[in-house]
Amino acid sequence: MKTSTLLTFLIPILFLLLMPFGRAKAQTVAVCEYADECIFVAYEAVQESAPNAGTLLVVLNATLLNSGNCSNIDGMIFVPVGGVPVLRTRAQLAASPFVELLVNRDLFVSTPDVVVSTFTYLQFFGFRIPIPTEIVDLQARLDSNDPCLSITPLPVELISFSGVASANGVALQWSTASEENNSHFEVERSADGKQFEQIGSVQGHGTSSVMQRYRHLDSRPLPGQNYYRLKQVDYDGQFEYSKVIAVATAEGLAKQLQIMLSPNPCRNGDCNVSLIVPYQQREVLVQLQDLSGRVLFEQNLAGEDAELQLSQQQLQNLRGMFILSAKSGQEVVRQRVVLE
Numbered sequence: 001m002k003t004s005t006l007l008t009f010l011i012p013i014l015f016l017l018l019m020p021f022g023r024a025k026a027q028t029v030a031v032c033e034y035a036d037e038c039i040f041v042a043y044e045a046v047q048e049s050a051p052n053a054g055t056l057l058v059v060l061n062a063t064l065l066n067s068g069n070c071s072n073i074d075g076m077i078f079v080p081v082g083g084v085p086v087l088r089t090r091a092q093l094a095a096s097p098f099v100e101l102l103v104n105r106d107l108f109v110s111t112p113d114v115v116v117s118t119f120t121y122l123q124f125f126g127f128r129i130p131i132p133t134e135i136v137d138l139q140a141r142l143d144s145n146d147p148c149l150s151i152t153p154l155p156v157e158l159i160s161f162s163g164v165a166s167a168n169g170v171a172l173q174w175s176t177a178s179e180e181n182n183s184h185f186e187v188e189r190s191a192d193g194k195q196f197e198q199i200g201s202v203q204g205h206g207t208s209s210v211m212q213r214y215r216h217l218d219s220r221p222l223p224g225q226n227y228y229r230l231k232q233v234d235y236d237g238q239f240e241y242s243k244v245i246a247v248a249t250a251e252g253l254a255k256q257l258q259i260m261l262s263p264n265p266c267r268n269g270d271c272n273v274s275l276i277v278p279y280q281q282r283e284v285l286v287q288l289q290d291l292s293g294r295v296l297f298e299q300n301l302a303g304e305d306a307e308l309q310l311s312q313q314q315l316q317n318l319r320g321m322f323i324l325s326a327k328s329g330q331e332v333v334r335q336r337v338v339l340e
Contacts, residue, residue: 027115027135032148034116034136038070039063041116043140044098047152048178056108056151058083058101060138062116064090072120077130079115082107087130112140112147156182156204156232156240159211163228163247168274169219170247172228179208186231187216193227193244204232220277221249257333259286259326265338269316275326277301285327286310290320315339 028034033042045059058080064073075089082104093099101114116138119130141147161174172187182204188196205212218226226249230242258276277284288297288310296318297310318339325334 027137029137029139031139031141034138036134037067038065038073039076039116039118039134039136040065041076041136041138043138043148045152046112046140046142046149054105056103056105058103058108058114058140060099060101060114060116061097062088062093062099063097064093064118073118073133074121075119075130077117077119077132079117080108081111081113109142112142114138114140156180156234158230158232158242161230161242161245163218163226163245165221165247165249168276169217170221170226170228170249172216172218173214174230174242175211175213176205176208177211179205179212181234181236182206182208183233183235185214186233187218188229188231189218189222190227190229190244191222191225193246196227196229198231206235221247224249257284257326257328257331259324259333260335261324261337264335265340266315267340269312269314269318269339271312271315273310273324275301277326277328283328287323287325287327289323289325291323296322 034040040061040063042061043058044061045057047057047059060078062076062078064070064076073090075087076093077085077087078099078101079085080101080103083101086099086101088099116136117132118134119132121128122131123129140149142151156179157177159175159177161172163170163172174185176182183206184204185202186198187200187202189199190196199218200216202214202216218228226247227244228247229244231239232242233239259273261271261273263271275284275286283300283302286297286299286301287295289295297314299310320339322337322339323334324337325332327333
């Protein structure tokens with residue numbers, strides 16, 4: 001372990017050991033916030049940190065003033081119940097007054113206190129040891145009917161969003177770590193990453209503290225690059241957009257009408273029929289005919305969610321050579337298939 005890393009752990013521990021022997025004033029008890037001529041510290045937020053993790057994120061707002069003897073203070077140390085001590089120098093607090101503390105939920109809720117101490121450095125054999133000068137027991141009162149602030153539950157937390165192109169289209173997948181009042185997701189697509197249109201909607205899980213997984217198939221993607229984003233909508237109508245992802249369709253995908261039975265020849269109906277329809281072609285007529293032209297199967301497909309109903313049961317009783325075709329507008333594609 002590097003020396004700097006070791007000191008990061010040792011200095012707060014030495015601080016705790018030296019605290020009873022330092023030049024600190026008597027410990028002050030404060031509720032919600034504390035202010036004097038040198039310091040200001042207050043609870044900013046207490047929120048869930050992760051689903052089912054048993055932890056809370058406590059955020060304090062802390063400021064060191066420069067008036068009078070206050071300029072001798074080198075920083076502050078924060079010791080939360082159920083968490084580890086955190087040291088912030090004067091320069092660090094000047095850059096950002098917000099201090100985040102990760103605590104054990106059960107321990108902190110039962111005793112919602114953070115011991116805050118100012119300190120000055122003592123030189124000791126080449127090391128600087130923080131010596132406490134003022135100690136404040138800052139209470140959040142979460143264990144009472146009058147807390148300083150409420151514990152904030154996690155909003156809808158999207159932890160992944162991806163898309164994969166295949167012969168069937170673009171499969172979009174995403175997952176959430178937690179949800180609060182999540183009505184639904186609207187799936188949006190764009191050709192240029194700027195102008196988006198809705199192509200689908202997926203129902204949310206309301207309020208949840210466990211991981212939820214979602215899927216949506218864009219069966220008729222645009223030729224070339226497709227841009228996708230999610231619009232997460234709450235029950236009250238508020239919404240938030242996800243990041244934008246780009247998915248490139250495979251060569252030839254969404255450019256021309258295709259229909260294919262495989263394997264060919266097909267035995268006992270044990271085969272698959274795949275149909276690829278360009279985005280701009282909304283309606284497709286699929287037929288299976290014998291060599292005399294007699295139609296044995298016919299289906300009109302319209303809309304992105306339409307599914308081909310030519311099943312294994314319909315194919316397994318047929319024997320001989322047939323013509324499988326798909327027609328959209330003026331475009332017709334055919335495949336000669338053998339069923340055994």
